[in-house]
Amino acid sequence: MIFSPRLPLSAIVSWCRALRHGIDIGLSPVKIFKQQAKSGPSAARALATTLAERLSQGNSLENAMKPDRSKFPPLMIELVAVGEKTGRLTETFEELERYFEQTVSTRKMFHGALIWPCFTYVSAVGIIAAMLLVLGLIAPSGGKPFDPLGMGLVGISGALIVLTLGFGFAAVIVVAYFFARDNDPLRAKFEAFSLNIPGLAGCFRAFAIQRFSMAMHMTIEAGLKADESLMFSFRATTNGAYLACAESSAKQARGGRAVDKILAGCPKKLFPEEFLDTVSVGVITGNLAEVMAKQAEQYREEAGRKIKFLTMLVSGAVYALIGLMIVIVIIKLAYAVLIKPINDGLNAIP
Numbered sequence: 001m002i003f004s005p006r007l008p009l010s011a012i013v014s015w016c017r018a019l020r021h022g023i024d025i026g027l028s029p030v031k032i033f034k035q036q037a038k039s040g041p042s043a044a045r046a047l048a049t050t051l052a053e054r055l056s057q058g059n060s061l062e063n064a065m066k067p068d069r070s071k072f073p074p075l076m077i078e079l080v081a082v083g084e085k086t087g088r089l090t091e092t093f094e095e096l097e098r099y100f101e102q103t104v105s106t107r108k109m110f111h112g113a114l115i116w117p118c119f120t121y122v123s124a125v126g127i128i129a130a131m132l133l134v135l136g137l138i139a140p141s142g143g144k145p146f147d148p149l150g151m152g153l154v155g156i157s158g159a160l161i162v163l164t165l166g167f168g169f170a171a172v173i174v175v176a177y178f179f180a181r182d183n184d185p186l187r188a189k190f191e192a193f194s195l196n197i198p199g200l201a202g203c204f205r206a207f208a209i210q211r212f213s214m215a216m217h218m219t220i221e222a223g224l225k226a227d228e229s230l231m232f233s234f235r236a237t238t239n240g241a242y243l244a245c246a247e248s249s250a251k252q253a254r255g256g257r258a259v260d261k262i263l264a265g266c267p268k269k270l271f272p273e274e275f276l277d278t279v280s281v282g283v284i285t286g287n288l289a290e291v292m293a294k295q296a297e298q299y300r301e302e303a304g305r306k307i308k309f310l311t312m313l314v315s316g317a318v319y320a321l322i323g324l325m326i327v328i329v330i331i332k333l334a335y336a337v338l339i340k341p342i343n344d345g346l347n348a349i350p
Contacts, residue, residue, distance in 0.1 A: 005071050006071050006072070006073070006182050007041075007043060007044050007047065008043055009107075010104060011040070011041035011043050012072070012076065012096075012100050013100045013101055014036075014040060014044075015040065015044065016076075016094075016096045016097035016100060017093075017097050018032055018035070018036060018040065019032055020090055022035075023089050023090050023093070024090045028055075029051075030052050030055045033048045033052035034048075034049075037049040037052060050068070051064050051065065054067075060084055061080055065080065073100070074184055074235075075096070075099070075211060075236055075238060076100075078235050078236045079092050079096060079214075079215065079232075080092060081232075082218055082224070082232050083218070086218075086219070086222030086223065086224065088218065088221070091221075092218065095214055099210075102300060102304070106304065109307070109308070110310075110311050110314075113311040113312075113315060114311070114315060114318070117318035118170075118318065120319070121166075121318055121321065122167075124326065125163065125166030125167065125325075126163075128166075128329060129166075132158040133155065133158075133159040135154065136154045136158060187238070188238055188239060188243060189240045191204045191208070191238075191241070192240030192241035192244075195239075195270070199309070200310065201269065202306050202309075203309065203310045205269070206302040207303045208239040208241075209237075209275060209299045210299035210300050210302075210303050211236045211238065212233045212234065212236060212242065213233075213292045213295040214236070214292075215233040215235075216229060216230075216233045216289075216292040217289050217290075217293040217296055219233065220289040226253040227250040227253035229253075229259075230249045234246035234249060241270060242270060245267075245270070249262050249263075249266070258283055259279065259288065260276065260279045260280040260282075260283045275295065278291055279291065279292075
């Protein structure tokens with residue numbers, strides 16, 4: 001991945017599947033990682049060898065992964081710790097496999113939906129640069145080249161400037177996207193900030209609540225205390241706004257406060273009213289683990305719908321940028337071809 005040592009998500013999915021099946025039939029993680037070092041994803045074989053060596057020395061899987069935690073998604077580190085602590089690694093890797101498969105699918109859909117808008121943008125920049133080049137080449141010998149944009153961008157130099165600015169801007173956006181996507185602290189802050197932006201808030205809240213519910217289900221099923229369950233669940237969201245509530249929520253749970261009351265006391269933007277009502281039902285009936293499992297599935301579907309909306313917003317932004325470029329070019333051409341000659345003619349009348 002660009003600017004990131006992290007393993008490709010496809011390799012993570014493959015590992016989760018291998019670990020789920022292997023542990024389920026009784027293979028040790030050492031044996032599984034040795035197999036992955038020989039026949040697993042090529043991008044992850046060196047790391048699989050390293051993990052197998054650490055595990056064979058008596059380290060837990062969590063401790064074996066920690067020195068290379070930058071190569072794993074934060075959610076994987078958090079839930080593996082829960083799985084080992086509770087003896088539910090098979091269920092842990094099953095949940096992680098489903099989650100990362102969804103993430104891979106979502107990214108493919110997002111990237112695929114942006115192909116045509118990006119192609120249109122590149123075409124628009126190329127057409128403008130070609131126009132400037134052609135107009136510069138057909139300028140009369142010894143005469144001043146026609147400057148359609150009125151910005152001094154003419155001929156080869158003008159075309160190169162437009163290409164540099166247009167493609168440079170696009171390159172900055174792409175680099176920033178990949179850098180932020182795989183930079184955990186920066187992404188956590190961005191996702192927290194996005195909860196304040198209409199249109200983006202619903203998408204990032206759905207992903208955070210899905211992770212939260214998945215972790216709550218697993219930790220409650222495993223018998224962890226409420227404070228530990230809340231701590232792991234808030235950390236599993238990998239969203240800065242939720243992470244800020246982890247310590248205080250765990251402290252309240254240790255003081256005997258009910259989970260539904262604790263979540264209701266969090267900032268309103270974190271948990272919608274319907275989610276809190278459902279949690280209250282789970283607490284009252286004693287079926288909170290089952291309720292969280294259903295909420296995780298519901299918000300998994302909700303996140304899928306929201307990402308489609310987010311894709312539409314991004315595509316719309318690209319088309320709006322293209323439209324703005326076209327409008328500016330049309331206005332500049334109209335001024336250079338029509339308005340300016342008329343003004344010059346009127347000014348020349350005595």
